[in-house]
Amino acid sequence: MTRKLIRNGVIVTAADTYKGDILIENGVITAIGLDLPAAGAEIIDASGCYVFPGGVDPHTHLDMPFGGTVTVDDFESGTIAAAFGGTTTVIDFCLTSKGEPLGKAVDIWHAKSRDKAVIDYGFHLMVSELSDAVLEELPQMIENEGITSLKVFMAYKNTFQADDGTLFKTLQMAKQEGALVMVHAENGDVIEYLVEQALEAGQTDPIYHALTRPPELEGEATGRAIYLTELTGAQLYVVHVTCAEAALKIAEARKKGLRIYGETCPQYLVLDQSYLEKPDFEGAKYVWSPPLREAWNQEVLWSALASGGLQTLGSDQCSFNFKGQKELGRGDFSKIPNGGPTIEDRFTLLYSEGVEKGRLTLNQFVDIVSTTSAKLFGLFPRKGTIAVGSDADIVLFDPSVTRTLSAETHHMKVDYSAFEGMEVKGEPVSVLSRGEFVIRDKRFVGQAGRGQYLRRSRFGESAASPAAAQPSGSVS
Numbered sequence: 001m002t003r004k005l006i007r008n009g010v011i012v013t014a015a016d017t018y019k020g021d022i023l024i025e026n027g028v029i030t031a032i033g034l035d036l037p038a039a040g041a042e043i044i045d046a047s048g049c050y051v052f053p054g055g056v057d058p059h060t061h062l063d064m065p066f067g068g069t070v071t072v073d074d075f076e077s078g079t080i081a082a083a084f085g086g087t088t089t090v091i092d093f094c095l096t097s098k099g100e101p102l103g104k105a106v107d108i109w110h111a112k113s114r115d116k117a118v119i120d121y122g123f124h125l126m127v128s129e130l131s132d133a134v135l136e137e138l139p140q141m142i143e144n145e146g147i148t149s150l151k152v153f154m155a156y157k158n159t160f161q162a163d164d165g166t167l168f169k170t171l172q173m174a175k176q177e178g179a180l181v182m183v184h185a186e187n188g189d190v191i192e193y194l195v196e197q198a199l200e201a202g203q204t205d206p207i208y209h210a211l212t213r214p215p216e217l218e219g220e221a222t223g224r225a226i227y228l229t230e231l232t233g234a235q236l237y238v239v240h241v242t243c244a245e246a247a248l249k250i251a252e253a254r255k256k257g258l259r260i261y262g263e264t265c266p267q268y269l270v271l272d273q274s275y276l277e278k279p280d281f282e283g284a285k286y287v288w289s290p291p292l293r294e295a296w297n298q299e300v301l302w303s304a305l306a307s308g309g310l311q312t313l314g315s316d317q318c319s320f321n322f323k324g325q326k327e328l329g330r331g332d333f334s335k336i337p338n339g340g341p342t343i344e345d346r347f348t349l350l351y352s353e354g355v356e357k358g359r360l361t362l363n364q365f366v367d368i369v370s371t372t373s374a375k376l377f378g379l380f381p382r383k384g385t386i387a388v389g390s391d392a393d394i395v396l397f398d399p400s401v402t403r404t405l406s407a408e409t410h411h412m413k414v415d416y417s418a419f420e421g422m423e424v425k426g427e428p429v430s431v432l433s434r435g436e437f438v439i440r441d442k443r444f445v446g447q448a449g450r451g452q453y454l455r456r457s458r459f460g461e462s463a464a465s466p467a468a469a470q471p472s473g474s475v476s
């Protein structure tokens with residue numbers, strides 16, 4: 001039996017902030033209390049630190065082919081960087097190909113991750129068509145693989161985009177099977193037309209990526225997806241919300257009592273559209289879809305996070321080197337691979353810009369960075385909290401450190417930082433995954449392949465209760 005005892009820290013969950021010791025036995029939290037006896041346990045001194053549950057990042061793209069190239073960070077470098085950043089669980093998007101069995105795509109994703117992940121991980125499954133074969137196979141993926149969230153792209157015409165009929169049928173199936181449908185909400189048909197017009201007019205610089213994907217097209221697609229969800233009675237999670245148009249649609253739907261959830265990402269909280277205008281093609285580093293918006297949207301997103309209009313923060317980690325990858329789009333912004341490096345800084349940016357700047361309470365921070373994602377994606381209470389019976393996924397976080405984010409010091413393989421030069425408050429000092437140190441005193445001590453694949457519960461079921469006995473009320 002391995003035993004560890006965390007002492008002298010301040011434990012913070014989505015609900016409480018208090019002083020206490022945490023006893024960990026065989027990777028699981030077995031007691032929490034004041035002055036717990038050591039009883040042969042290894043003592044970990046958390047003086048001066050917050051003791052947070054490990055972050056749950058619900059949105060990553062590791063080792064993903066996209067835009068004619070493949071993301072630089074794979075399940076090894078990506079999860080090492082995640083752990084340095086305080087994240088102990090990631091849920092990655094398994095891409096499928098039209099006409100191919102879903103099982104083949106899932107096998108490919110297992111092969112990418114099995115020997116590489118250093119923290120625990122699960123998969124979402126992309127749905128781009130609903131042929132008879134897919135309709136037959138999907139329930140098996142949900143049941144056997146525990147893949148209980150399905151992703152539909154409403155954008156990326158001619159590659160990933162699904163039509164409205166496919167989205168509707170996916171929602172119907174999700175309602176029946178207890179899965180959560182996730183959408184990338186942008187109107188891909190109109191975007192394709194605007195991109196064509198811009199290129200014809202000789203508008204080829206990175207800024208035109210943003211100008212051809214206006215916020216109205218995100219708001220429209222978000223509203224459309226919400227209406228289709230309402231019609232089916234299913235549940236919907238809108239990924240990477242960037243703007244007031246979309247955030248307000250989600251908040252409105254939630255006020256009506258619909259099961260609609262929204263995620264934003266660190267880049268939309270701290271960067272803005274002007275970054276795409278950086279000279280010497282540097283703007284390409286800031287090409288995401290949906291794009292960075294005018295700066296005033298940031299406060300709309302922060303206040304939605306604080307008021308429950310948006311619930312989670314995903315990194316949308318999707319890293320491409322500037323040299324040789326982002327550069328594919330010189331002379332044609334539509335060929336710039338979309339995405340950026342964010343997995344490592346997600347946790348600290350939310351703490352620093354959120355808690356330290358008075359926009360979020362400590363408990364809201366934990367809820368957004370960890371707990372709600374665990375609940376929505378069928379991992380709670382194993383993940384997402386500090387409680388007896390939960391996995392000992394724990395971050396000792398020193399709030400007194402001030403540091404500067406930079407590619408010189410990050411642990412991702414990618415050759416730039418999206419947040420280069422930003423000063424942040426706070427740092428994960430040590431990180432445990434199922435009771436094992438993966439980061440100890442700011443040094444990596446984990447091993448590739450130690451991460452476990454997570455079969456997740458269906459939407460609204462709690463991992464702690466008999467199947468389907470727990471109402472989804474545990475997710476607000």
Ligand SMILES: NC(=O)NCCC(=O)O
Pocket residue numbers: 061184240287288289290316318338339340
């Ligand atoms: N967001 C982005 O630009 N890249 C990753 C793929 C996606 O989530 O749309």
Ligand SMILES: [Zn+2]
Pocket residue numbers: 184239240289290
């Ligand atoms: Zn997307």
Ligand SMILES: [Zn+2]
Pocket residue numbers: 059060061316318
């Ligand atoms: Zn994404």
